[in-house]
Amino acid sequence: MAAVDYQQQPGVKLSELWVDKRSRGVIIQIIALILLLLFIGFIVNNTINNLKLLGVETGYGFLNEPSNYDINQRPIEYSSRSSHGRAALVGILNTAIVAGAGIVLATILGFVAGVLRLSGNWLISRLVYVWVELTRNVPLLLQILLWHGIIVHSLPRPQEALSPADGFFLSNRGFSVPSPQFEPGFWAVVIALGVAVAGAIWFAGYAKRVQEQTGKHYPVFTINLALVVGLPLIVFMAMGVPLTLDWPELRGFNFRGGVTVRPEFMALWLALSFYTAAFISENVRAGIQAVSHGQTEASYALGLRPNWTMRLVILPQALRVIIPPLISQYLNLTKNSSLAIAVGYMDIVATIGGISLNQTGRALECMSIVLGLYLAFSLFISTVMNWYNKRVALVER
Amino acid sequence: MSEQTVEQKYAPGTHPSLPPPVADRGAIKWVRENLFSSPTNIVLTLLSIYLLYAIIPPLVDWMLINSVFDAGSRNECWEKGSGACWAIVVVRFDQFVYGFYPEEERWRVILAFLLLIAALVPILYDKTPFRKLGLVFSGVYPIIAYFLLWGGLGLAHVESAKFGGFMLTLTIGVTGIVASLPLGILLALGRRSDLLILRVICVCFIEFIRGVPLITLLFVASTLLNYFLPPGTYFDLLLRVLIMVTLFSAAYIAEVVRGGLQAIPKGQTEAAQALGLSYWKNMGLIILPQALKISIPGIVNTFIGLYKDTTLVVIIGLLDPIGLSQAVLADSKWQGLSTEIYVFIALFFFVSCFAMSRYSIYLEKKLETGHKR
Numbered sequence: 001m002a003a004v005d006y007q008q009q010p011g012v013k014l015s016e017l018w019v020d021k022r023s024r025g026v027i028i029q030i031i032a033l034i035l036l037l038l039f040i041g042f043i044v045n046n047t048i049n050n051l052k053l054l055g056v057e058t059g060y061g062f063l064n065e066p067s068n069y070d071i072n073q074r075p076i077e078y079s080s081r082s083s084h085g086r087a088a089l090v091g092i093l094n095t096a097i098v099a100g101a102g103i104v105l106a107t108i109l110g111f112v113a114g115v116l117r118l119s120g121n122w123l124i125s126r127l128v129y130v131w132v133e134l135t136r137n138v139p140l141l142l143q144i145l146l147w148h149g150i151i152v153h154s155l156p157r158p159q160e161a162l163s164p165a166d167g168f169f170l171s172n173r174g175f176s177v178p179s180p181q182f183e184p185g186f187w188a189v190v191i192a193l194g195v196a197v198a199g200a201i202w203f204a205g206y207a208k209r210v211q212e213q214t215g216k217h218y219p220v221f222t223i224n225l226a227l228v229v230g231l232p233l234i235v236f237m238a239m240g241v242p243l244t245l246d247w248p249e250l251r252g253f254n255f256r257g258g259v260t261v262r263p264e265f266m267a268l269w270l271a272l273s274f275y276t277a278a279f280i281s282e283n284v285r286a287g288i289q290a291v292s293h294g295q296t297e298a299s300y301a302l303g304l305r306p307n308w309t310m311r312l313v314i315l316p317q318a319l320r321v322i323i324p325p326l327i328s329q330y331l332n333l334t335k336n337s338s339l340a341i342a343v344g345y346m347d348i349v350a351t352i353g354g355i356s357l358n359q360t361g362r363a364l365e366c367m368s369i370v371l372g373l374y375l376a377f378s379l380f381i382s383t384v385m386n387w388y389n390k391r392v393a394l395v396e397r
Numbered sequence: 398m399s400e401q402t403v404e405q406k407y408a409p410g411t412h413p414s415l416p417p418p419v420a421d422r423g424a425i426k427w428v429r430e431n432l433f434s435s436p437t438n439i440v441l442t443l444l445s446i447y448l449l450y451a452i453i454p455p456l457v458d459w460m461l462i463n464s465v466f467d468a469g470s471r472n473e474c475w476e477k478g479s480g481a482c483w484a485i486v487v488v489r490f491d492q493f494v495y496g497f498y499p500e501e502e503r504w505r506v507i508l509a510f511l512l513l514i515a516a517l518v519p520i521l522y523d524k525t526p527f528r529k530l531g532l533v534f535s536g537v538y539p540i541i542a543y544f545l546l547w548g549g550l551g552l553a554h555v556e557s558a559k560f561g562g563f564m565l566t567l568t569i570g571v572t573g574i575v576a577s578l579p580l581g582i583l584l585a586l587g588r589r590s591d592l593l594i595l596r597v598i599c600v601c602f603i604e605f606i607r608g609v610p611l612i613t614l615l616f617v618a619s620t621l622l623n624y625f626l627p628p629g630t631y632f633d634l635l636l637r638v639l640i641m642v643t644l645f646s647a648a649y650i651a652e653v654v655r656g657g658l659q660a661i662p663k664g665q666t667e668a669a670q671a672l673g674l675s676y677w678k679n680m681g682l683i684i685l686p687q688a689l690k691i692s693i694p695g696i697v698n699t700f701i702g703l704y705k706d707t708t709l710v711v712i713i714g715l716l717d718p719i720g721l722s723q724a725v726l727a728d729s730k731w732q733g734l735s736t737e738i739y740v741f742i743a744l745f746f747f748v749s750c751f752a753m754s755r756y757s758i759y760l761e762k763k764l765e766t767g768h769k770r
Contacts, residue, residue, distance in 0.1 A: 029594040036598060043625045050624045121438045122431035123445045137750035138743045139705040141719060146743070149735035335610040341712060349612060363620040371609050371617070378608035 047364070062360050063088070069355050071346045073262055084356045088369065091351030098268055098347065099334040105273035106333060107326075110280025117285050128281070135278035141339055143275055148267035148343045158254055167247045169255060175266060176248035179259040185242030192235035193228070200224040264345040268337065276333045280326060287322035288314065320392050327385050331378060338374075348373060460740075470730040485731050486741045492725070493741075496561015496716050502553060506564050509545040512538060513571065521756065539575065557635035561716035563745060568635075569707040569717075573642040574700050580643065581650025581699075582689075586680065588651060589658055599651070606648035611706050614641050619713040638710050646703040653695035657688035690764050697757035701750045708746075718742045 017023040051058060063085035070080050075093045078086055117128045135143070152172050156162060161171035169176040207218040236242070248258030291314050299309040340347040341354060349370055357366040419425060432442045463480030465473075466487055474482035486493070495503055516538035519531025546568065548554035560568060587599035606614070618637040626632060661684055669679040689696075711720035722738040725731055 025592050029592050032592075032598065033594050046627050047624045050628055053628050116441075119438075119441065120431065120434060121441045121445075124441045127445050127448070133751060134747065137701070137705075137747045137754070139708040139746055141708045141711070142739055142743050142746065145719065146736065146739045149739060153733055153735065338610040338612045339709070341612070349610070349616070353613065353616060357620065364624060367613065367617055367621055370613050374610060374613065375605065375608040379604065382604075 051364075056361060058362075058364065060365055062356075062362055062365070065360075067356060068359065071351065073265060073346055084352065084360070087356055088348065088352040091346060091348035092373065094340075094345065094351075095334070095337055095347040098265060098272065098340065098345065099330075099337050101269050102272040102276065102333050102337065103330050105269070106276035106280055106329070109273060109277035110329075111284055113277060113281035114284025114288070117281060118288060132278045132281055135274055136282075140271060140275045140336055141342055144267055144271040144339055144342055147271045148263060151263040151267055158250060161250070161255075167245070167258070169248060169250075171255075172263065173254055173260065174263050175261040176255040176258050177261070178245040178247045179257075181244045181246050183242040183244065185239040188239050189232050189236045189242070193232040196228045196231040199231075200227050203227070262345075264340070264343045267343050268340050268345050272333055272336060275336070276329050279332075280329050283322055283325040283329065284318075287318040290321045291317045323392075324385060324389060327381060327388075331381050334377065335374065471732065471734060474734075481737050481740070482734050483737060483741075485725065485734050485737055489721075489725050492721055493562045493718055495564055496721065497559045498561070498564065499553075499555060499559065502555060505545045505552065509542050510564075510567070512541060512545075513567075539572075557633050560635060562718055562721055565635075565710075565715060565717050566704075566707045569639060569642055569710065570704040572639050573646055573703045573707070576639075576643040577645075577647040577650055577699075577703065578696070580647035582654055582685070584647060584651035585654035585658060588655055603648045603651050606645055607652065611642075611645050611709055612712055614645055615709060615713045617641075634713070635715065638713070638715065642703060642706065645706075646699055649699045649702070650696055653692045653699060654688060656695065657690075657692035658684065660691050661687050693761055693764070694757055697753055697760075701753050704750060704753070705746060718745070 017027065064083050066081050067084045067087045068080050069087070071078055071087065071090050073094060074090050075097060076090060078090050113128050113132065116124050117132070119125050151174075155170060155172040158169070158171045158173050161169040161176075163169050167178045203218075203224060204220055207220045210216055210218070246257050248255040248260065250256075295313055295317065296309055299313040300306075304312065337347060338349045341350040344350070352366050353370040357363055360366070416422065417426075420429065433439050459480045461480075463478040464483050465478045465480070466483045468474040468477060468482065468484035469488075471482060471485070474484050491503075495506055498506060515531075516535040519525045519528045520535050525531055544550050544552060546555070546560075547557065584599050584603060587595050588603065590596050590599075615638065618641045619634065622632060622637055623630075665683055665687070666679060669683045674682065708717055708719050711717050711723070714720070716724070719739075719742065722735070722742065725738065726733075726735055
């Protein structure tokens with residue numbers, strides 16, 4: 001029987017290119033690339049034409065020009081004579097502040113709610129469930145406005161401010177607290193804190209080594225807590241208390257002195273934290289439930305007490321499930337902080353993407369800065385996440 | 398003495414089972430186990446009861462007992478009762494529902510809404526009578542809705558600037574949901590494709606969209622799009638928003654679907670190839686039905702997110718319920734009643750989003766085939 005000669009036709013028909021999987025793939029990709037390039041070319045061409053037509057200057061030079069607008073919440077020195085670049089920096093810092101504070105509060109609330117949701121106590125688990133569903137199913141923007149409305153309309157005027165403790169005033173102008181004024185001797189306390197943290201890390205490692213080799217167990221947590229709190233405290237006392245407090249006082253219609261947390265910040269911070277905490281609590285619950293019950297039973301069988309079981313067996317395994325969605329919630333919170341603009345908190349979108357854009361008309365430049373910053377931050381976080389996931393992933397097969 | 402005589406009536410081992418002790422059955426047992434099982438639990442229970450006591454009565458008082466539904470202004474409200482002033486919602490109800498849609502054309506919105514329900518039923522319930530016919534109707538519904546809402550075919554034209562209120566929310570939400578699912582699936586397939594260039598394009602698109610907040614994208618739509626289009630092109634603001642919202646949630650759906658695709662064992666594809674199925678048949682008949690089933694919770698979550706995000710359009714000047722409330726609150730007759738309005742809007746969103754999440758749970762249970770690994 002003669003073998004079929006597959007090479008009998010030297011020429012390749014065009015229609016065969018489409019039948020063959022590899023050549024078809026190449027053709028599709030080339031077409032996609034051409035379409036993409038045409039699309040980009042179309043947009044770039046239009047943009048250049050439009051800019052020419054409008055006679056607008058382009059370039060980032062305007063960042064050095066004076067901004068001519070004020071920002072009411074400024075963590076660094078800023079006035080209306082400062083540049084647009086400086087305004088953008090203030091915006092970035094404000095975003096960072098509200099995102100950082102939000103992440104801390106959301107994590108605490110979320111973990112507490114997640115654990116309570118799994119509690120054997122029927123009432124509290126139902127209560128948390130109702131709270132989670134109410135918070136998750138109402139738009140964040142609405143929650144921010146609701147908090148803002150409550151703070152501005154329901155809290156008393158500064159003259160009748162609520163004072164939960166001496167020097168703390170809660171009014172519709174915000175929350176005034178004493179601000180610390182650092183004296184020169186304070187650096188010693190900071191150094192002491194650094195030394196204490198380093199010592200605590202070393203001691204934790206040492207205790208682990210000792211335990212692995214000899215089985216001897218140190219109360220690491222208690223000793224480290226004493227070290228981290230105690231050492232700076234002793235130095236603080238030894239330096240003669242190098243810290244004074246600036247107390248807020250009512251002068252006329254507002255508070256002078258101290259630090260005032262403005263209503264916009266409070267509304268944004270509380271709404272972001274509660275909203276994200278509801279999502280985090282669901283992640284925490286899912287994570288704990290993902291650890292099979294056999295783990296708990298096995299660890300009881302080995303004689304571990306319930307809190308040790310939680311700390312040494314359940315949590316390390318649950319965290320592997322909890323942390324990736326947790327980080328993406330942090331990312332969401334940071335992106336959601338752009339809703340600041342709704343209550344007039346001056347974050348990055350409100351400063352450079354809002355007022356600067358309207359004043360200079362440099363839409364292209366301003367938006368590219370805002371988009372670029374968010375994108376850089378997101379990509380950085382997702383790179384870290386991928387690295388972490390690879391590190392903690394279960395090694396199978 | 399009498400007890401002893403009763404016991405003696407039974408031969409050993411034949412005594413009928415006695416009921417458990419009172420403390421170990423019924424409501425008392427339940428309360429002991431679920432509310433007061435340990436000192437911590439007792440504290441938690443008492444705390445919760447106090448919390449309920451502190452929140453519920455004042456809230457009911459404010460929302461229902463002392464609230465006012467019928468008043469002409471804020472001051473009249475406050476004279477009639479100390480609770481919520483729902484009168485503002487009653488007086489402006491039509492505006493909250495239709496925005497500035499012309500009054501004589503509002504029947505079209507109502508009809509579109511009723512038809513929307515009719516179009517949704519065959520999709521959501523597979524036991525609907527005449528389901529095939531219903532699905533055909535669902536397929537043509539977008540076209541009908543377009544002509545009903547915007548006009549044409551003999552109906553008067555209505556500008557999209559007149560759209561507002563809950564009807565705007567529904568328009569953006571439903572369009573976004575309907576358009577983003579197929580786009581998201583295509584993006585997910587592109588991201589998993591063997592074709593390098595296609596994959597790179599999809600990855601860049603997805604990562605870009607997911608990396609920036611929706612607000613900035615809406616800003617791009619409202620400020621930058623004019624630069625990108627040929628000079629003199631007019632582009633409806635609502636249409637721009639619809640496109641942006643669709644692209645935004647498509648990127649998120651793509652990631653959810655990718656997760657589902659990754660969970661399907663490679664053997665499924667290999668078996669399909671061995672049977673001689675083409676790429677699209679393999680995807681459409683073998684992989685996607687399984688992958689989508691796994692992705693349902695994530696997809697519905699994305700839909701809920703999109704639906705909630707429709708409120709952001711207020712920031713670029715569209716009059717969704719929040720945008721309208723700013724206008725209503727600017728009226729000196731009604732100033733300071735933001736809480737009432739926001740609670741009303743929140744209720745609307747809560748009901749729709751909660752219904753969606755419940756449906757997703759129902760669907761998950763229905764499609765559960767017991768192959769869970």
